[in-house]
Amino acid sequence: MFGNPQQLGAWFEIGLIVGAFISGALIAWFPKLQKKKKHNKIGIRFETLHTRIHEELTQLRVKCDCARTWCASFHNGESFFDGTPIRKWSITHESVHLGVRNSVEETQSIMASRFPELIQVLQEQQGQTKLYETAQLSDTNSLKAYMQSRNVTGFMLTPIMDTKGITLFGFICCEWSSLTHLDKIDAEREWQIIESLKESRNVIQGLQINGKE
Numbered sequence: 001m002f003g004n005p006q007q008l009g010a011w012f013e014i015g016l017i018v019g020a021f022i023s024g025a026l027i028a029w030f031p032k033l034q035k036k037k038k039h040n041k042i043g044i045r046f047e048t049l050h051t052r053i054h055e056e057l058t059q060l061r062v063k064c065d066c067a068r069t070w071c072a073s074f075h076n077g078e079s080f081f082d083g084t085p086i087r088k089w090s091i092t093h094e095s096v097h098l099g100v101r102n103s104v105e106e107t108q109s110i111m112a113s114r115f116p117e118l119i120q121v122l123q124e125q126q127g128q129t130k131l132y133e134t135a136q137l138s139d140t141n142s143l144k145a146y147m148q149s150r151n152v153t154g155f156m157l158t159p160i161m162d163t164k165g166i167t168l169f170g171f172i173c174c175e176w177s178s179l180t181h182l183d184k185i186d187a188e189r190e191w192q193i194i195e196s197l198k199e200s201r202n203v204i205q206g207l208q209i210n211g212k213e
Contacts, residue, residue: 050093053204057095060174060200064193065184067152067177070094070103071160071204073170074112087112089170100177103150115142122159122171129158129194131185150175154182156193158201163209170208172201 053071061069071093076086091107112119121132121143133154137144147155152175160170174197176182185193 049207053093053207054095056200056203056207057093057172060172060196061095061097063196064174065181066097066174067100067181068094068096068103068150068175069173069200070107070175071170071172072107073160073208074168092170115146117141117143118157119168121157122168129156129197131156131182131190131193133182147175151177153177153179154185156197158197160201160205160208172197172204 057069057071061067070091072089072091074087074089076088088109088111090109091104094102094104096102131154132143134144134147134152137147154176156174158172159168160172161168174193
């Protein structure tokens with residue numbers, strides 16, 4: 001069958017064509033496979049990161065016996081007429097007690113300038129955290145109306161900073177919606193809640209920083 005040199009040449013050419021076709025297919029397929037693996041890896045990492053943050057918020061809510069815990073991030077969105085970026089914040093993760101409504105969807109791209117007291121509290125409380133009773137806030141405090149609209153009777157805030165502790169890029173909030181629960185929080189209990197909040201803040205802060213690397 002292969003005794004004829006012409007036949008051998010023909011089969012050799014066919015082999016070259018088939019080999020070139022297979023090589024071309026492999027060259028085209030291999031990068032797609034690598035890209036798919038990379039995409040799957042990023043997807044798994046993304047899912048793991050945000051699941052872990054949600055779990056941390058849930059654990060914090062249970063420890064603090066509060067109605068809602070959430071994490072927000074500052075970001076820029078659009079610009080003023082002079083080109084100055086508009087700083088906003090949005091809730092990125094939230095854990096709520098059974099029967100308490102979620103607020104993630106309605107708390108997106110909130111202008112930071114609407115709540116100057118919020119920024120002030122976060123800047124002042126980088127070294128300390130305390131419980132705020134909504135009813136005790138002044139009527140001119142923008143946080144009072146905001147918290148009342150969410151049926152919040154008391155809350156705690158703690159900032160999320162960058163690795164150097166200089167730039168404020170988010171915060172965590174614990175909210176209570178029952179005066180009965182607030183009445184149970186004495187000085188010792190408040191200290192325990194603050195420690196739990198700080199621990200969760202450190203975990204979430206680490207997760208967010210590592211997730212951006």
